Amino acid sequence: GLGEHRAKAERMYSLMDGFLKNDPISLQKDILHHVEYTVARSRFSFDDFEAYQALAHTVRDRLIERWHDTHIYFKRTKPKRLYFLSLEFLMGRSLSNSVINLGIEDQCAEALNQLGFEFEVVAEQEGDAALGNGGLARLSACQMDSLATLDYPAWGYGLRYEYGLFRQIIVDGFQHEKPDYWLNFGNPWEIERIHVTYEVKFYGTVEEVEMNGEKQKVWIPGETVEAVAYDNPIPGYGTRNTINLRLWAAKPSSKFDLEAYNTGDYINSVVNRQKAETISNVLYPDDRSHQGKELRLKQQYFFVSASLQDIMRRFKEEHTNFDELPEKVALHLNDTHPSLSIAEVMRMLVDEEHLGWHKAWDIVCKIFSFTTHTMVTDGEKIPVDLLESLLPRHLEILYEINFNFLEELKKRIGLDYSRLALLSIVEEGAMKSIRMANLAIVCSHTVNGVSKLHLERLKTKTFKDFYGLYPEKFQCKTNGVTQRRWIVVSNPGLRDLISKWLGTEAWIRDADLLSGLRDHLDNADFHLEWKMVKKVNKMRLAEYIEAFLTLSLLQVSLDAMFDVQVKRIHEYKRQLLNIFGIIHRYNCLKNMDKDSRRKVVPRVCIIGGKAAPGYEIAKKIIKLCHAVAEKINNDTDIGDLLKVVFIPDYNVSVAELVIPGADLSQHLSTAGNEASGTGNMKFLMNGCLLLATADGSTVEIIEEIGEDNLFLFGAKVHEVEKRRQKRLSNLAPLQPAKVPLHFARVLRMVRDGYFGHKDYFKSLCETVEFGFGNDYYLLTSDFGSYLEAQAAADKAFVNQDKWTRMSILSVAGSGRFSSDRTIQDYAESTWKINPCRCPL
Ligand code: TH1
Known part of the structure; x- marks a missing residue:
């Protein structure tokens, strides 16, 4: 009974002796414990790398405590959650960042010192988590840091690539690419959740069946792959909140095995296991346009399907009525890469939850927001041929979305076929394809640009016609970066200097305070120290x-x-x-x-x-x-x-x-x-x-x-156009x-x-x-x-x-x-989510 349960819980608590302690002695004990029992080295002899591993596990334990508490608190308070969907996250190293955000840097440094190690040297043992290409991916990482720090109930979702962005080596001045097998030495920052798995399906056919006197489409998939969750705790700074970045890895599904077993082909069944794993194997290294690759499409859908099953399961645990979805769930599309989500949510609501098309569509239009990161018109496209074989039901759904959209459009703009063709989600022509940006714009309630100039271009050029249709959707969310990593972690000298002259560390949570440095603009001592920091x-x-x-x-x-x-x-x-x-x-x-x-x-x-x-x-x-x-x-x-x-x-x-x-x-x-x-x-x-x-x-x-x-130079945007014209006429x-x-x-x-x-x-x-x-x-x-x-x-x-x-x-x-400013703006004007601060 309940009494028995409570007694058990109390016994557990007394055994655990409360939370882990953060004084240098306790940290030291834990480090040695991990040296011996996790790294399996002797506590009398371990090197810098092993010290890193042991410290990382010591920090990980503390992250897990907060991460648990945060999730229990979110579960209890049931706030509207933000799900940030991105195919790329460039997290870099985690140790220094975690230690700083947990507020235990001095203690960790002291603990290591007494063991004969130097924090900086130990921290440099860590390799980068490079699950992304460039700006877009690092932006996702900065934004996760801000979401955690500002106490937003947010989740990040992505893919756990086994090979991150290639490592560049230079031979005779030429670039060569080497695979980045970053998981070689284990990854202490992730928590493998072998029980959090979902089946992701591909290929097959669509059939029509009668259900309760109504015709209903069902997808009979041809291949099943399993998605396994790997959770990466993201600690906020100056808060107990530690949110989750959930990355999916592909594993062969047990169903998959069974089939091969039945046909008696043991060898092929083992070979096929590996085929499933290739889905999350490698990050595509192009920082723009990768078009028409089946594996890339598979990655996108694998990611989308696993994430949405997880999100819907969580929603259904807490709520019974899908009408509540828009009040409880915000789905954010980081560029067009995850925009298959739109078709997938429609499929779930229509085919699986039987909501009916119009009701489902109504809900879908209220939950998605979208940020585009490029200036180019010629965005991501998926060939219809590929979709037809890999995701036949989704293709039908996309056609239906487009049909309804075009019908609506005709009512508004008449039978202007050239305009209709431009706006259409489907591009006709030699290679018929789905325009992912058009899909995302039509279905999202907000379309964000990443700077004022970018938004202006979106409105007047890239998506001019869409802007004419939905002016209220277009918003500017100028990018930002987190001062926690880009000053506190990477420039400790400047951090100390700023805090000294501002008389506070509050700028680490409120970057606007940096303007206070202007008060000392002409102070000679300040200048001297400033130059010294740069020199070091x-x-x-x-x-x-x-x-x-x-x-x-x-x-x-x-x-x-x-x-x-x-x-x-x-x-x-x-x-x-x-x-x-x-x-x-x-x-x-x-x-x-x-x-x-x-x-x-x-x-x-x-x-x-x-x-x-x-x-x-x-x-x-x-x-x-x-x-x-x-x-x-x-x-x-x-x-x-x-x-x-x-x-x-x-x-x-x-x-x-x-x-x-x-x-x-x-x-x-x-x-x-x-x-x-x-x-x-x-x-x-x-x-x-x-x-x-x-x-x-x-x-x-x-x-x-x-x-x-x-030092500003060069043609301004309006001059560029003129000069290009001139160049062409010449x-x-x-x-x-x-x-x-x-x-x-x-x-x-x-x-x-x-x-x-x-x-x-x-x-x-x-x-x-x-x-x-x-x-x-x-x-x-x-x-x-x-x-x-x-x-x-x-x-x-x-x-x-x-x-x-x-x-x-x-x-x-x-x-x-600061990405704090960007995130607050998104939270208030786009996602409509509120801070949810886990009590201490
Ligand atoms: C970059 C943009 O080029 C850059 O201007 C911007 O600051 C950054 O995103 C963050 O908003 C982009 N990265 C990618 C990566 C892929 C596809 C398109 C873009 S745009 C894979």
């Missing part, structure tokens, strides 16, 4: 460069300006403009007399980023970087005045090292191409000045810190007179083999050569203005007082770019 960070970065990167014993001077461009390699991000600028700088240095050289600001130009494996031009950009570096770094004539460094395998951890050590960072996308950009925000928060175009979120950074505090190769002199010279050097590899660089040069519609990203016309901005940066750097002021004002103006 530059030292760390220089050590990394010198120790790991070059065989030629490259040394970099700390007096040099550390100039950084790190992000995925893409033509539109214009790393080529950066390299051309470096070559130009080299030319200038070569032509200078000794006296002038003495006045030059030395530079260390750092470039890093991965190219998608099939993106040839991006790979050539990487090679060019190395070729130029080799030439310049070995030119004794140049010495410390100019160094070029390519940092391989750029990832979250490398970013944590590079960003705090940068003086200047470059964000060079041709205006109108970068939906937002989030790297710029991380550099801003770390007191690094920006050299940038008026693109994406940079425009809003300017609103916060003013044009005087960064069919004949341009007369040399019209090609800016410096640009032409640099281009000629590369083309003529000054940096070697003449043939290899030919096609790269052709992308920017004049005439024939080349130079789509307008490097030629922005080059002059780019060089001027670079000169302005040099000039500002000479005046260190001025530079420091600009740096302080950057951090002081970065409050708006």
Whole structure:
């Protein structure tokens, strides 16, 4: 009975001795316990990596306590929950972040110290969780941190790829890809839930049956795979709340085995087991457009189906009536990748819950919201052929959604067939396909852009017609990044400095307080300490460069300006403009007399980023970087005045090292191409000045810190259009007179083999050569203005007082770019969810 149950619970409690304690002695005990019983090493002899594992498990135990309490509290209070659906999460390392958010950093450091270990060294043993490509995936991770910190009852859902984003290695200046088998040494941050599993079905046929006198469609699937949950606790900062990121892994289903067993084919049954596991095997490494791959579609549906079964099960545990769904569940689509969810919810409500189409549709339209992350019109499409074989019932549902939508549309706009064709969810033509963005827009109550400029483009170009139909759906949610990781974890020196001068650590939960730094703008002591922090960070970065990167014993001077461009390699991000600028700088240095050289600001130009494996031009950009570096770094004539460094395998951890050590960072996308950009925000928060175009979120950074505090250059969005027109009308190769002199010279050097590899660089040069519609990203016309901005940066750097002021004002103006602001905005205006704070 109940009494017996309570007695048992009490006995358990007394056995457990309450919650785990966080004083250094208790932590030490737990670390040793894990060394011996989890890692299975002797407590008298373990290395840094084993210390990491033991500490990670010690922290994990504490996370689990809070994560349990949070979920029990959510279950009890039944708030409306947010489900954040994303195919990508770039979490990076977890140890430092967890320890900081739990508020036990000093205790952990002390505990380790007494055992003869250093926290920083131990933390560096951890590998990155790189289950994503770039900005979009890191944004998801930042947003999870904010959701937890702001006490929102949220869940993240994603895929547990066994191979994350490939590791980049450089051989002779060329990129090679190595698989990232990140689970090799175990992952202490996940909790395997072998009992939380769902069957996910594929293929088969759709049949019509009679049910209660009504015709009903049923899907008879041909293949079943099992999804197993792996839970990743996400702790908030300054709160007990610890939310869950649930990642799905594919396992062969027992049904699947049975079939093979029945046919007596034991060997094939084992082989088929592996086939099921391939679904969640590997992350697609293209940070845009991957079209028409069956495995990718399988991944998407696998993820969608498992997540929605889980979500619906939880809803049904707490509620009986589907009318309540919109008040209790918010489903967020992180880009179009999870938008099959729409068809899946319709299928569940219509085919399984028998709600009837119209009622189901009514509900679906109230629960989805959508964020798009790109400027391009030509978004994700799924070939109808693929859908027809893999998900036949979903294809029918999509057709029906589209039919109803078009009927509705005809009533509003008449029989304007060209417009109807544009808006249709189904694209007719050679390859008939489903336009995932159109689907997401039609069915979501909110369509979010990731910066003001992005939203404007969505309204006036990308989704102009949809905006005409549903103006109220379109909203701006400018991206943000979490100051917990991008200052507190990665720049402890700056963290202490900020807290000292603000007299509080409250900015870690409320980034707007950073504006208080302006009060000390002219304080000489403050300046001195500010510069010191930057110097220490530059030292760390220089050590990394010198120790790991070059065989030629490259040394970099700390007096040099550390100039950084790190992000995925893409033509539109214009790393080529950066390299051309470096070559130009080299030319200038070569032509200078000794006296002038003495006045030059030395530079260390750092470039890093991965190219998608099939993106040839991006790979050539990487090679060019190395070729130029080799030439310049070995030119004794140049010495410390100019160094070029390519940092391989750029990832979250490398970013944590590079960003705090940068003086200047470059964000060079041709205006109108970068939906937002989030790297710029991380550099801003770390007191690094920006050299940038008026693109994406940079425009809003300017609103916060003013044009005087960064180096702006290049065509504005409206000018880009005009210049592209001009470029196209110029069919004949341009007369040399019209090609800016410096640009032409640099281009000629590369083309003529000054940096070697003449043939290899030919096609790269052709992308920017004049005439024939080349130079789509307008490097030629922005080059002059780019060089001027670079000169302005040099000039500002000479005046260190001025530079420091600009740096302080950057951090002081970065409050708006905290993901806390973004998440609060989403919660209040899109998801309509309230904080739900677990009591202490
Ligand atoms: C990026 C955008 O390029 C970037 O501007 C933005 O800041 C970031 O998302 C976060 O909003 C994108 N990443 C992806 C990744 C995939 C497909 C499209 C985009 S857009 C796989």
